[in-house]
Amino acid sequence: MAEVKLFGRWNSPYSHRVEMALKLKGVEYEYIEEDLRNKSPLLLKYNPIHKKVPVLLHNSKPIAESSVIIEYIDETWEGPSILPQDPYERAMARFWVKFIDEKCTVAMWKACSSPGEEGEKAKEEAAQLLKFVEEEIKGKKFFGGDNIGLVDFAANFIGYWFGILQEIEGLELLTKEKYPNLCEWIDGYINDSFIKDNLPDKDKMTQVFKAYAQAGYKPKI
Ligand SMILES: N[C@@H](CCC(=O)N[C@@H](CS)C(=O)NCC(=O)O)C(=O)O
Structure with missing residues (x-):
């Protein structure tokens, strides 16, 4: 095997x-x-x-x-496709993963973990970048269409991790009022039976991320 x-x-x-x-x-x-x-x-x-x-x-x-x-x-491996079959759609999926990784996640992480001016700038940047994601998910159940795909997996930081971090930090960056479509996706994603059963425990995550912050430890992402 x-x-x-x-x-x-x-x-x-x-x-x-x-x-x-x-x-x-x-x-x-x-x-x-x-x-x-x-x-x-x-x-x-x-x-x-x-x-x-x-x-x-x-x-x-x-x-x-x-x-x-x-x-x-x-x-x-065989099984449900994670990337789209169509070459253009595949390219678009890769585009969004790159955007999420290189721009959104970086700014969102800094918004939660950087003090002072750097943190404030990151909050503004993250708020702007999320508008593009909000537009992209509009009218769709998942980024992958009807089924979860590459971009949904890549957006898991936006979908789950960030909610916990922003709660710890008392931020109101990603809210239903500001990003209704994205929040609808978040709801559908984290409550999808396959995803839900596999997410790390929220209380454990909260404790650990609080402990990191108190110890001044900043994991590299
Ligand atoms: N671009 C990488 C990022 C992976 C990453 O940032 N991993 C973190 C954990 S979330 C890590 O291993 N950090 C090493 C460290 O903290 O020194 C990927 O997509 O796999």
Whole structure:
């Protein structure tokens, strides 16, 4: 039988994306929990460039970077498609993942974790960037159409993690009044039976992220 191992972290949105993709395809895998403040020699060996989770090991071959891993999973295993079939739609899905990763998540994370002027600027930037996402999801159940797909997985930080962080920080950045379509997607995404059963526990996440903030620890995302 093929060997599939996932090096991850329970509260990492990136690890979570990959876990969802493996579960959607029904792939059996061994999960290895990493301590990101004391990374294992194997994680450093398999992801020497970024030194981050997730890393997927398939028959001893490592793959890093969550969206690259998800595309690999989609191409390797049968089951529901994660990327669209149409080349233009595939390109658009990749565009949105890049936008979410490189722009939205960065600004949203800074908005919650950076003090002073940097934090204030990030809040304004995140608010502007989210307007594009709000427009993109308008009239759709999921970013992938009727079914959950690559962009939905990639937007999990917006869908779940950010709500917890903004509650901790007392922010009102992403609200139903400001982003009704996006909040409708969030509701549908986190309450989808497949997703819901696999989300990390909210209370545990709240405790851990509060403890990080108190200790001045800023996880690198
Ligand atoms: N671009 C990467 C981001 C992965 C990432 O940021 N992982 C974080 C956990 S959420 C990590 O491993 N950080 C390492 C550290 O904190 O040193 C991906 O999509 O896989």
